[in-house]
Amino acid sequence: MGFPVSLRVDDEGIGEETADALFAWLREVDARFSPFRPDSEVCRYDRGELQLRDLSADLTEVLDLCEQYRVATGGAFDVRLPGRPLDPCAVVKGWSVQRAAELLTAAGARRFILNAGGDVVVAGGPWRVGIRHPEHADQLCTVLELTDGAVATSARYERGDHIVDGRTGTPATGLLSISVVAASLTEADATATAAFAMGPEGVDWAAARPGCEVFAVDAERRVRRTQGFPVATAVAA
């Protein structure tokens, strides 16, 4: 997978060892769940070397989540696309970074920002979280205020048409970007990716999910957002 992880902890007494444990966990996740490492649990399961009953509780949980989102999206979100290796990355990322945030909380951290490749978990805010503009890398399209919770964004601008609509087998192009705010990053990230795969109708689908707030930009550059999306008030310059 490979993405930069930024961590800011404002609590006194949270030392380097907590950050080390967090990064060790994320490296462990990469080794176990990467579809690009032939010796990962995911690849071994995909090749039939492991049976379902042999899987770790973690991978079983991840695959259960994948199945829930596949069913909820009518097959638009699918980690088993025909002719492709099993790729649960879309769920693994949010799930593992949420776990990492829970490591921080367990260590006593109360005020932090964890940003893993643009997916964000915060605690003890209010924090101002910018949403990257889908067309201008150095600009924002909105700013939200988040005290405790998570926000994830799915878009085409960086990795191109990499999210496939499982119903058609073709890349999803109906949206430029979609951001989802939820209580956990597990929910926010999977919902954002699944909604992106669905296209414009995914905006309504995500908005109807309990506890999710949505900010989406469609291919015509129109913004559609939920009323409850926590847009920050402007700060006096």
Next chain:
Amino acid sequence: MKRVIPVLVLSVAGLIPVWRYEPSIGTTTTTTTTTEAVSTPTPTATSSSPSSSSSGSSSTPSTSSKKVVQGTAINTDKGTVQVQVTFEGDKISAVSMLQQPNHPQTTAAVPVLIEETLKAQSSKIDTVSGATITSDAYVQSLQAAIDAKGA
């Protein structure tokens, strides 16, 4: 082998309540909201008072007395609830909902989406959410600038 039998009996016994169970969901959803309402008489205009001062013990209270009572509207975190109860004599003959919340369990919530035009802005922020950023893109990203400032 002997152990198998009681287990089977137990599991069959356990199924019976499941067979008998009838989900009550149907009844709650079928109570359609009546915004007609209010045409009913107020609770004060109640039962015909036994005006005839005569006959003592034998007179039963008139069974024809119909009384419609509207409950107070209660605001819950799911919405406003108000019921209307119809009494015939001492018995409740009908209950209807004058107001009920649009809760997802009864009706699918329709999210209200706001439409806006796409704007570009820069602002003071603590972090940036964006699509899965690669290490190359990170170098030039706003998040990298925030991290550099904090370091």
